[in-house]
Amino acid sequence: MQDKFIDKNMTALISDLQKLIRQPSVSAKNVGLEECARLVVCMMRKAGIKAETLRIGKNIPPAVYGEVRSKQNPAKTILFYNHYDVQPAEPLELWNDKPFSGNIRGNKIYGRGSADDKGELITRIKAAEAFLKTTGDVPCNIKFLVEGEEEIGSMHIEDYLQRYERKLSCDAVIWEFGYVDEKDRPIISLGMKGLLYVELSVQESVRDAHSSLAVLIENPAWRLVEALKTLRNKDGKILIKDWYKEVEDFTNEELRVIASEPFDEKSFKKEYGIKRFVGDKKGVKIRKALVGEPTCNIAGFTSGYEGLGAKTVLPSRALVKIDFRLVPKMSPLKQLGRLKQHLKERGFEDIQVRMIHGEAASRTKISNQFVKTVREAANEAFGKSIVSVSSAGTGPMYSFSKVLKVPCISIGSTYIFSRIHSPNEFARIDLLQKTTKCMCKIIKKFSNQ
Ligand SMILES: [Zn+2]
Numbered sequence: 201m202q203d204k205f206i207d208k209n210m211t212a213l214i215s216d217l218q219k220l221i222r223q224p225s226v227s228a229k230n231v232g233l234e235e236c237a238r239l240v241v242c243m244m245r246k247a248g249i250k251a252e253t254l255r256i257g258k259n260i261p262p263a264v265y266g267e268v269r270s271k272q273n274p275a276k277t278i279l280f281y282n283h284y285d286v287q288p289a290e291p292l293e294l295w296n297d298k299p300f301s302g303n304i305r306g307n308k309i310y311g312r313g314s315a316d317d318k319g320e321l322i323t324r325i326k327a328a329e330a331f332l333k334t335t336g337d338v339p340c341n342i343k344f345l346v347e348g349e350e351e352i353g354s355m356h357i358e359d360y361l362q363r364y365e366r367k368l369s370c371d372a373v374i375w376e377f378g379y380v381d382e383k384d385r386p387i388i389s390l391g392m393k394g395l396l397y398v399e400l401s402v403q404e405s406v407r408d409a410h411s412s413l414a415v416l417i418e419n420p421a422w423r424l425v426e427a428l429k430t431l432r433n434k435d436g437k438i439l440i441k442d443w444y445k446e447v448e449d450f451t452n453e454e455l456r457v458i459a460s461e462p463f464d465e466k467s468f469k470k471e472y473g474i475k476r477f478v479g480d481k482k483g484v485k486i487r488k489a490l491v492g493e494p495t496c497n498i499a500g501f502t503s504g505y506e507g508l509g510a511k512t513v514l515p516s517r518a519l520v521k522i523d524f525r526l527v528p529k530m531s532p533l534k535q536l537g538r539l540k541q542h543l544k545e546r547g548f549e550d551i552q553v554r555m556i557h558g559e560a561a562s563r564t565k566i567s568n569q570f571v572k573t574v575r576e577a578a579n580e581a582f583g584k585s586i587v588s589v590s591s592a593g594t595g596p597m598y599s600f601s602k603v604l605k606v607p608c609i610s611i612g613s614t615y616i617f618s619r620i621h622s623p624n625e626f627a628r629i630d631l632l633q634k635t636t637k638c639m640c641k642i643i644k645k646f647s648n649q
Contacts, residue, residue, distance in 0.1 A: 202330040202640040210633055213326050214309065216243055217627070218302035220284075220318040221311035227285035227352045233261040236284045240264045240321070240346055247329035249344065254367075256359050261285070263360050265367065266344030268328050270337060270647070277341035278646055279370035280639075281600065282321040283350030286313035287621045294623035308626040316620035319627035320377050320612045320635075321346060327639035339647035343370055350376065350595070353397075353557045358599040365603060372570045372646060373600050374639075378612025380631050381586065382467055386578045386638065389610040390571060391563030391590035392597045394526030396535050397499075397556040400424060400543075401519040408504075411512040420518035421503040427548045428520065431539075432496040435479035436489075438524075440542040443494065446529040450492060453566050454589045458487050461588055471617055490592040495525040521556075525594065532558025562597035563590055564607040573645045574609050581638035611638065 206213075220243070225236035237253050244251035244266040253262035264284065269275075289299030289312045297303045299312045309319070324344065331338045345368060347357055361368060379387045402420035409417055432438050450458065463486055469475065481489055503518035505511035524535065536555050543551055564571065571587070578585035597608050613635035619625045 201334045202327075203637050205330045205334050206326065206633060206636045206640070209326070209330075210629070213322055213632060213636065214304070214629065216325075217309060217314070217319060217322045217632070218304075219243075220322065221302035221309070221314050222300055224300045225285050225313070225348065226288050227261065227349050228288050233285060233348045237262045237264050237346075237348060240284050244325055244344065247325050248332040249325065249328055249342075251344075254360060254364055256356060256363050260356050261348030263348065264344065264346040265364070266325075266346070268332065268338045268342045270339060270341050272337070272339065272647075275340045276372075276647055276649070277343060277370040278643060279343040279345060279368060279373045279604070280324045281373055282324065282344070282346045282376045283317045283348065283354075284321065284346050285348045285351050286316065286318070287351050289623075291623060296624055299623075304629075307629050309629065310624060310626045312625055314625055314627040315614045315618040316625065317350065317376050319632055320614065323613055323632055323636040324374070324639050326636045327643060330636070330640055331643065339644050341370075342643065343368065353559075354596040354599075355557075357596045358603065361599055361603040368604065370604060370606055372606050373604065373608040374574075374642065375597065375608055375610035376595065376612075377614050378610045378635075379591075379614050379616045380582075380612075381462070381616050382464060383462075384582065384631075385462075385584045385586050386582050386611055386635070387586050387588050388571070388574055388578055389588045389591040390566065391528070392561060392593060392595045392610075393590060394528075394530060394532060394561035394598065395557060395559045395594040396524040396526060396532045396539075397521070397558070398524075398536065398539065399519060399521050399554045399556055400427065401517065401552045401554070402550055403517045403552075405516045408516050409514040411514045414514050417514055419514055421515060423548070423550065424501070424503075424518045424520050427543060427546070427551055428498065430542070430546055431522075436493070436495065438494060438496045440538050442538055443535065446531075447492075447494065447527055448529055450488070450589070457566060457587050457589055458491055459484055461487050461586060463487050463490075491588065491590045492527050494527055494530065495523075497523050497525075499523050525592070526559075526561050527590075528561045528563050530561065532560060559594055559596060560598040561590070561594075562601050562608065564601070564609060568607045569649055570607040570609060570646070573649050574611055574642055577638055577641035577645050578611060580641050581634050611642075
């Protein structure tokens with residue numbers, strides 16, 4: 201019944217998604233957040249969902265809360281977590297359409313946020329609507345939490361969860377996004393890696409100097425390069441003492457799932473235009489690394505002159521941004537301490553270390569009943585699915601599992617090469633349609649679980 205309703209109402213879904221895309225909501229620049237939150241509230245109300253904005257402080261973007269209570273009693277509660285903010289659109293010159301156009305070509309809707317995360321949000325609102333408009337009820341209670349700071353690190357999501365713990369109480373969480381691979385198989389991901397994001401900087405002299413003085417004045421960029429070389433070997437192994445101390449081996453069940461996860465090496469390499477993987481990983485090693493290997497990545501390096509042509513300058517300062525992906529049981533603060541200790545022991549006391557963000561990893565156990573429920577729903581809606589022990593990315597999943605103490609699973613409509621965070625981001629209309637149906641099936645099966 202809901203499937204038919206969804207097929208018939210795809211035009212409305214698309215035009216609502218266009219409306220959301222056309223309302224820029226860039227958290228990094230604090231642009232359009234209040235407006236977008238209001239728009240989400242309106243859209244929920246139009247669908248029959250009770251909606252309001254939640255606030256925890258003056259200069260903190262509001263979160264949107266939505267709720268539909270089931271007339272059945274007692275009923276289980278499912279919570280959909282999403283975000284209405286988006287990444288900045290830059291570099292603007294690489295977009296074929298205007299970044300917030302919502303233009304449609306063929307099967308694709310283009311625009312910043314089309315996939316991440318407005319496309320995902322719309323499938324969930326429309327799933328609730330499909331029940332309300334076909335049966336006048338929902339099989340279980342449905343709650344929505346839509347935040348406005350996900351793309352800048354969700355720094356207040358735990359505060360929201362704690363402040364509104366009772367309101368948000370539930371029995372299971374569907375995560376804000378989910379990937380669909382190149383063979384149209386939805387990836388059901390049971391966890392997320394954690395993150396430690398730091399900035400290392402060195403100030404050598406009080407101002408930039410003529411580079412002829414490089415015989416006398418130490419170059420801070422070289423200092424950082426020397427320090428960076430001690431953090432990681434060329435195969436990606438992190439050389440900081442005790443870095444892997446808390447990392448646990450995969451269980452046999454996890455290993456079985458990892459071994460069965462498909463990964464198309466060829467098309468992946470082609471998509472990124474690369475010839476080899478770090479450490480020459482092949483086969484199951486690639487999958488194990490994506491799911492459970494900590495990383496040390498240089499996200500940015502700034503020093504000296506970076507403009508056109510030549511400028512012979514000796515910079516006074518150098519700065520590098522590094523993100524470390526973490527796996528379950530690794531504490532961001534503990535790892536930060538180990539990094540600082542490492543630099544100190546190697547004589548790099550002059551390097552300033554500033555933590556920008558820390559987030560622990562989270563994983564739901566494969567044996568949890570909710571995993572089976574989601575898998576059955578996905579198989580029905582897509583004809584197939586893949587279970588992944590953990591996504592390679594990071595999100596505040598740990599805050600949810602810590603505060604709400606329920607399983608968290610990621611499943612959604614985002615085509616794996618839909619250029620999220622990049623120019624020409626798009627959402628695929630066929631996947632939005634299938635995912636809306638999939639959400640309905642999850643809701644229904646979950647209520648009988
Ligand atoms: Zn994102």
